[in-house]
Amino acid sequence: MFITCLPGIWIFISAFRPNAEILSKPANWFPDNWTIYEFTQMFSIEGYVSVPAFDYLKNSIIISLTSTIIAITIGMMGGYAFARFNFKGKNKIFLGLMLARAVPGISLSLPLFILWAKLGLINTSFGVIIVYVAMNVPFTIWLTDGFFRQIPKEMSEVARTDGCTRLQAFWNVELPLAGPGIAAAGIFAFLLSWNEYALASVLTRTIASKTLPIGMMDYLSEFTINWAGMCAIAVVMIVPAVILTFIVQKHLVSGLTFGGVKG
Amino acid sequence: MAEVNLKNLTKKYGDVVAVQDMNLKIPHNEFLVLVGPSGCGKSTTLRMIAGLEEISGGEIYIGDELVNNKDPKDRNISMVFQNYALYPHMTVEQNLGFSLKIAKVNPSEIEEKVTEAVAILGLEDLRKRKPSQLSGGQRQRVAMGRAIVRRPDAFLFDEPLSNLDAKLRTQMRTEIKKLHQKLKTTVIYVTHDQVEAMTLADRIIIMREGFIEQIGSPIEVFNNPVNVFVATFIGSPPMNVIECEVVNENNNLFIKIDKDMLMPCPPSKKDKLKKSPKVYVGIRAEDIVPSENSTDAEKKGWNFEKSIDLAEPLGTETQLFFKLNDKDVISRMYNPRVIEVGEKIKFEVDLEKIHLFDHETEKAI
Numbered sequence: 001m002f003i004t005c006l007p008g009i010w011i012f013i014s015a016f017r018p019n020a021e022i023l024s025k026p027a028n029w030f031p032d033n034w035t036i037y038e039f040t041q042m043f044s045i046e047g048y049v050s051v052p053a054f055d056y057l058k059n060s061i062i063i064s065l066t067s068t069i070i071a072i073t074i075g076m077m078g079g080y081a082f083a084r085f086n087f088k089g090k091n092k093i094f095l096g097l098m099l100a101r102a103v104p105g106i107s108l109s110l111p112l113f114i115l116w117a118k119l120g121l122i123n124t125s126f127g128v129i130i131v132y133v134a135m136n137v138p139f140t141i142w143l144t145d146g147f148f149r150q151i152p153k154e155m156s157e158v159a160r161t162d163g164c165t166r167l168q169a170f171w172n173v174e175l176p177l178a179g180p181g182i183a184a185a186g187i188f189a190f191l192l193s194w195n196e197y198a199l200a201s202v203l204t205r206t207i208a209s210k211t212l213p214i215g216m217m218d219y220l221s222e223f224t225i226n227w228a229g230m231c232a233i234a235v236v237m238i239v240p241a242v243i244l245t246f247i248v249q250k251h252l253v254s255g256l257t258f259g260g261v262k263g
Numbered sequence: 264m265a266e267v268n269l270k271n272l273t274k275k276y277g278d279v280v281a282v283q284d285m286n287l288k289i290p291h292n293e294f295l296v297l298v299g300p301s302g303c304g305k306s307t308t309l310r311m312i313a314g315l316e317e318i319s320g321g322e323i324y325i326g327d328e329l330v331n332n333k334d335p336k337d338r339n340i341s342m343v344f345q346n347y348a349l350y351p352h353m354t355v356e357q358n359l360g361f362s363l364k365i366a367k368v369n370p371s372e373i374e375e376k377v378t379e380a381v382a383i384l385g386l387e388d389l390r391k392r393k394p395s396q397l398s399g400g401q402r403q404r405v406a407m408g409r410a411i412v413r414r415p416d417a418f419l420f421d422e423p424l425s426n427l428d429a430k431l432r433t434q435m436r437t438e439i440k441k442l443h444q445k446l447k448t449t450v451i452y453v454t455h456d457q458v459e460a461m462t463l464a465d466r467i468i469i470m471r472e473g474f475i476e477q478i479g480s481p482i483e484v485f486n487n488p489v490n491v492f493v494a495t496f497i498g499s500p501p502m503n504v505i506e507c508e509v510v511n512e513n514n515n516l517f518i519k520i521d522k523d524m525l526m527p528c529p530p531s532k533k534d535k536l537k538k539s540p541k542v543y544v545g546i547r548a549e550d551i552v553p554s555e556n557s558t559d560a561e562k563k564g565w566n567f568e569k570s571i572d573l574a575e576p577l578g579t580e581t582q583l584f585f586k587l588n589d590k591d592v593i594s595r596m597y598n599p600r601v602i603e604v605g606e607k608i609k610f611e612v613d614l615e616k617i618h619l620f621d622h623e624t625e626k627a628i
């Protein structure tokens with residue numbers, strides 16, 4: 001816990017002090033001069049002075065949120081289908097999905113780049129969203145399948161004898177019961193997209209689609225590294241993720257233990 | 264308010280035949296119990312009637328309507344499951360009112376019907392509770408309440424009491440019976456417990472491996488079982504069934520019930536036994552009467568004497584165990600006294616009360 005937190009604290013502190021101080025030796029923990037200079041620089045309204053963090057943040061939010069929503073929707077339907085219906089080749093498809101998940105994303109980056117370039121999807125949010133959806137769907141299917149399996153099938157059956165269609169039974173009974181689990185799956189998918197670097201670095205070029213992790217590299221120039229700026233943008237990245245995690249924390253915990261039984 | 268009619272109903276899972284060619288007419292208002300050992304196809308039958316299981320062949324009518332291709336929601340039936348399947352995220356009253364809410368009944372009417380149901384089932388104080396805050400018996404009641412609020416054409420129960428402890432089970436059994444008398448609706452009730460079947464049913468169906476073995480009132484199936492399976496399934500303790508040779512001595516037919524022990528063939532069955540070398544003899548434990556308890560003043564019964572292997576006192580009766588043709592046999596002694604192991608006891612059997620079953624087909628003779 002301490003070890004994970006320490007760099008985080010350092011990042012936080014460093015985000016609020018001038019670059020010169022960060023590099024000073026011996027390192028001092030508490031800044032002599034607090035400043036929000038880097039933040040004002042990033043988000044300056046009259047044209048960006050350092051790095052267009054606002055655009056990156058916007059891209060990150062759009063890309064992560066959209067891909068998560070799509071991945072969760074598909075995952076939910078897929079997971080439900082795997083949990084409730086028997087169809088031909090079910091086990092093989094499931095295995096295929098898991099294998100797809102096992103392939104390291106980076107190994108796909110070159111073929112993906114070529115393909116996306118041909119399709120004109122390079123440097124578009126849409127292009128990144130598609131990739132993130134593909135990356136997250138096997139995972140969300142696997143998780144939601146587990147959650148739906150936990151719900152006895154009699155739940156939907158009794159709802160159907162109570163006058164529900166399959167869809168109504170799903171909507172009124174099974175979905176509320178699987179809700180926490182699905183929220184947990186959503187968080188995972190979101191964080192995965194939010195923090196993803198390898199593929200985004202290949203597929204994005206400009207402020208039209210660059211996300212925060214990629215944007216961070218703007219502070220790396222040929223000869224200097226703006227540590228303060230990097231830390232500031234890292235804070236911009238971490239804070240929403242932490243807030244989001246706290247909001248759904250309760251669900252996350254119950255969701256994880258709920259699914260934990262199944263493994 | 265409807266009769267249920269099954270015609271040649273069949274269900275196959277791949278090569279496994281779960282229900283085979285079932286024909287059955289359940290009149291309006293009847294309490295029908297499907298009973299049989301685990302895996303005999305009871306649940307499958309019920310689930311096909313509910314519309315939760317596709318049928319492989321045959322027809323199902325509810326009222327005059329062919330419902331083969333109808334969704335469960337359009338069959339106007341209610342089902343109570345073994346594990347209750349209450350909606351965990353809803354309170355008791357929400358559970359009860361759910362079907363009405365789905366049917367878009369207006370809230371004041373829902374309230375009225377829910378209130379009526381909780382009153383019938385004594386759930387008034389639990390209305391705001393969630394299922395997780397209820398005991399097993401209370402959950403069972405909520406499950407029944409949920410089934411009755413919508414006044415279905417038929418109730419389907421799948422082993423609703425098997426998760427309750429023995430005492431509660433007896434109590435709920437009585438309540439279900441009363442409920443049926445009050446609501447006057449067709450009930451199809453599945454259980455593997457023959458006592459439940461006997462006590463609840465207007466008519467019992469005994470199933471085995473997807474087939475109907477016998478249909479009849481509890482008394483009929485108890486008194487006139489059609490085969491060895493039914494004879495040993497219905498009644499507790501199970502009917503004693505002993506494999507015996509048929510012996511012809513001086514033109515008189517006897518049944519060799521034990522080593523050196525010949526029992527005269529019941530006169531009414533003589534013709535049918537003539538050609539069989541062997542036969543299964545079925546005698547209920549209460550029909551093997553210790554002579555000291557006999558109320559048969561004229562002593563018409565056939566007598567024999569055996570030494571006792573084991574005596575189990577149950578209070579109102581003592582069950583005496585001994586062997587006939589190496590088979591454990593039980594007799595019920597209704598005026599119990601202390602019995603020593605090895606003690607020789609005289610018994611008496613009314614020959615007209617014994618059951619005979621064909622040695623090959625196991626069917627009643």
Ligand SMILES: Nc1ncnc2c1ncn2[C@@H]1O[C@H](COP(=O)(O)OP(=O)(O)O)[C@@H](O)[C@H]1O
Nearest residue numbers: 276279280281300301302303304305306307308
């Ligand atoms: N989904 C299924 N797939 C394959 N076989 C099944 C399925 N459901 C039930 N069976 C088989 O059908 C037979 C009857 O089952 P069931 O109706 O549940 O029995 P019961 O309720 O009398 O215990 C059993 O042999 C069981 O193994």
Ligand SMILES: [Mg+2]
Nearest residue numbers: 302305306307
């Ligand atoms: Mg069953």
